[in-house]
Amino acid sequence: MVRTDPYSPEESYYECxxxxxxxxxxxxxxxxxxCGGPLQNLAVSRE
Structure with a gap:
């Protein structure tokens, strides 16, 4: 069985x-x- 995630955000969230x-x-x-620092997408793995 293949499951799909129905969640589809309208906006992306970023962290400085x-x-x-x-x-x-x-x-x-x-x-x-x-502070003017770089933003990283929270949906991207931090590893």
């Missing part, structure tokens, strides 16, 4: 690599609005 602030955004990447 420097201050760990989390933001929702329609388009990926960019800079943190709090």
């Amino acid at each position: 690599m420097d201050c760990h602030n989390r933001v929702a955004a329609d388009e990926g990447g960019g800079l943190c609005p709090e």
